[in-house]
Amino acid sequence: MTAGLVESGPATTRDECVAQNNKTPILDDINRLLVRHSRDRERFAQEVERLAVKYGDEIYPQLIFTTAHLEFTKPTARKHTQAVLRHWETISNGLKRDVDVRVALLDYFVDINKRIKNPKIIEIRIFQQTQQETFVDELTQLYNFRYFTRALEAEVVRANRYNAPLSLVFCDVDDFKHYNDVNGHMAGNRALKRLARIIKKCVRDVDVPTRYGGEEFALILPETTKEGAFVIAERIRRNVERSVFPKGAMQPLKKFTVSGGVATLNVDAETAKGLMRKADQALYRAKSRGKNQTALYEEERRDSQRIDAAIVGRLRLATSVGEIFEVRNLSASGVLFYYPRALKVGTILQLSLNLPTHDSTIDCKAKLVRVKELEQEETYEIGARFVQIDDKDKRSLRRYVKALEGKAQ
Numbered sequence: 106m107t108a109g110l111v112e113s114g115p116a117t118t119r120d121e122c123v124a125q126n127n128k129t130p131i132l133d134d135i136n137r138l139l140v141r142h143s144r145d146r147e148r149f150a151q152e153v154e155r156l157a158v159k160y161g162d163e164i165y166p167q168l169i170f171t172t173a174h175l176e177f178t179k180p181t182a183r184k185h186t187q188a189v190l191r192h193w194e195t196i197s198n199g200l201k202r203d204v205d206v207r208v209a210l211l212d213y214f215v216d217i218n219k220r221i222k223n224p225k226i227i228e229i230r231i232f233q234q235t236q237q238e239t240f241v242d243e244l245t246q247l248y249n250f251r252y253f254t255r256a257l258e259a260e261v262v263r264a265n266r267y268n269a270p271l272s273l274v275f276c277d278v279d280d281f282k283h284y285n286d287v288n289g290h291m292a293g294n295r296a297l298k299r300l301a302r303i304i305k306k307c308v309r310d311v312d313v314p315t316r317y318g319g320e321e322f323a324l325i326l327p328e329t330t331k332e333g334a335f336v337i338a339e340r341i342r343r344n345v346e347r348s349v350f351p352k353g354a355m356q357p358l359k360k361f362t363v364s365g366g367v368a369t370l371n372v373d374a375e376t377a378k379g380l381m382r383k384a385d386q387a388l389y390r391a392k393s394r395g396k397n398q399t400a401l402y403e404e405e406r407r408d409s410q411r412i413d414a415a416i417v418g419r420l421r422l423a424t425s426v427g428e429i430f431e432v433r434n435l436s437a438s439g440v441l442f443y444y445p446r447a448l449k450v451g452t453i454l455q456l457s458l459n460l461p462t463h464d465s466t467i468d469c470k471a472k473l474v475r476v477k478e479l480e481q482e483e484t485y486e487i488g489a490r491f492v493q494i495d496d497k498d499k500r501s502l503r504r505y506v507k508a509l510e511g512k513a514q
Contacts, residue, residue, distance in 0.1 A: 131156075131160050131163065131164065131167055132167065132171065134156055134159075134160075135156075135164075135167060135168055135171050136171070138152050138153070138156070139171075139172070139206075139207075143205045143206045143207065144203045144204070144205055144206075145203070146190070146193055146194060146197065146203075146206075149190075149206055150190055153168070153186065153190075162179040162180070162182075162183055163179060165177075165179055165182035165183040165185075165186045166178065166179055166182035168182070168186060169182050169185060169186065169210075172206075172207055172210055173210060173211075173214060173221065175214065175220060175221070185213075185218065188213060188217075188218075189206070189209055189210050189213050190209075192209050192212065192213045192217065193206055193209035193210075196208065196209050196212065197209075211224060239251070240252035242315075242316040244294055244297060244298060244301075244316070245297055245298055245300075245301035245316045246301065247301050247304070247305070247314050247315050247316045247322070248313060248314065248315040248316070249315065249316060250315065250316070250317055250318055252313075252315060253313070253315040253317060253323055253325070254377075256313050256315075256325055257273070257325055257377045257380070257381070258377045260313070260325055260327055261370060261376065261377045261380070263327070264327065264370055264371075265370075265371075269327070269328055270328060270329055270330045270331075270333075270369065270370070271325075271326070271327055271328075271329065271369070271370040271380075272326045272329045272330065272331055272333065272334030272367060272368065272369045272370070273323065273324070273325060273326070273334075273367070273368050273369075273370075273380045273381065273384045274323065274324040274326065274334055274337065274338045274365055274366070274367050274384065275317065275321065275322070275323055275365065275366045275381075275384045275385055275387070275388040276304070276321070276322040276323070276324065276338065276341060276342075276363050276364070276365045276366075276388075277320060277321045277322070277363060277364055277365075277388055277392070278296075278297075278300065278320035278321075278361075278362075278363050279356070279357075279358060279361075279362045279363060279364055279392075279396040279397060280356055280357050280358070280396070281293065281319075281320035283356060283357060284296065284352075284353075284356060284361065287352060287355050288351065288352050288355075292351060292352070293320075295351075296350050296351075296361065297316075297320065299348070299350065300322075300345060300363070301314075301316070301322075303341060303344050303345055303348060304322060304324070304341055306344070307337060307340045307341045307344060308324060308326075308337060311327050311328065312324060312325065312326050312327070312329075312337075313325035313326075313327075323381075323384075324337065324338075330369065330492070330493065331367060331368075331369040331372060331373075331401060331472075331492055332453055332470060332472075332492055332493060334367045334369065335367050335399060335401060335451075335453065338365035338367055338399040339365075339399050341363065341365070342362070342363055342364070342365055342397065342398070342399055345361065345362060345363050346360060346361075346362055346397065348361070358396060358397055362396060362397035363397070364388060364391040364392050364396050364397060364398060364399070364400075365387075365388065365391060365398075365399035365400070366384045366385060366386065366387030366388030366389070366390065366391055366399070366400050366401075366402065367384065367387055367399065367400070367401045367402065368380050368383035368384040368386075368387055368401075368402040369402075373402045383402040384402065386402060387400045387401060387402040387403075388400070390402075394450075398451070399451070400451055401451055401472055403472075403474050403490070430442045430443065430444055430487075431443055432458070433486075435502075435505075435506060435509070436506060437499070437502055437503045437506050438490060438491055439471070439474075439488065439489060439490040439491060440456070440458075440471065440488075440489055440491070441486065441487070441488050441489075442486075442487050442489075443479075443484045443485065443486060443487070444484065444485050444487045445484055445485070446485065447476055447478065447485050448473050448476060448485070448487060449473070449476075450473055450474065450475065450476055451472065451473060452472070452473040453470055453471070453472055453473075453492070454470065454471045454472075454473060454489055455468070455469075455470055456468070456469050456470070456471050456489070458502075460501065460502070460505050461505075467494070467495075467498040467501060467502060468494075468495070468498070469491050469493060469494035469495075469498065470491070470492050470493040470494070471489035471490060471491050471492060472489060472490050472492050473487060473488070473489050474488050474489060474490050475487070475488035476488075
């Protein structure tokens, strides 16, 4: 067990929110370092250098935050770490015995740097347990809103740093007030606990399931595209729909159900707040369409102008081998085509487009965003937005659309 220093004035909290409950590799390595080498200056310095090679300069603010609960930028944290190591040697030589690195760190930040005014010493295990309780919802045992806001900010920073996808799902119980009115608030609480257990079973270890507030839940999904987030949200929705909730048949939809809204970073929004707003709008759309469904955020306007095109393709639903369709107009971000049957808005389609200028078919995935029945033609006008396409095929598609634009002028 190791002890850390906690400033007893206003707490400074990192965006990483204890880096997902201390399960990240960098914090595991720091804890091992403190347990094994906190009295060996030479070995400690060597291990810090090794971790700096492994994690980059992020090791320095993480190390100081873990031991002193102080937050610094990476360059500043690196300078303080080097100063603490020098101070550690000075203290050890003066006392003529090995001292713990945290003794040197405390003396440095109290008497030299003077960043800590009124220190408090606490066992790291106890501190982490107390901090975890601060971030966990008592009823559902999911992370709470306080944790959610900080974790989302941290994941946005991480996603942008590594150019990785990040999606957010809002999930809300349909007609929960009615359920409480009929069954009582105690039954409502039991239903929320059951729902939380279903959510936990449907997400991965890297995901962050939280109780956003009341009957609304939020799922932070790192390394997840919009299509992947839709799959997770639908998995939760279906499992809730199939589960037995006491007196669920008395709900307006004759069962206990949830609706979901999905938004994706740098596709729908560029900030944490924007992502929350777009996911909430998608959730509202799911509610307005009849509830017990998941909606993807979609802009009302098109991403780019569509150009009339006469090409053919093949589309496949999850359960079909593929049917021929005829494209009416096309852009680099979407396609409009005619189809003999109505399809559900939000459906993910697997499309194969045969471009006259391309040797092979362009395979991509598209989200159905608009369905319009055409009078007298017994067919439907389908609008779909591309959500996944290979970079090479994307370039070919853009060249083809640009060539059509030149002919249209």
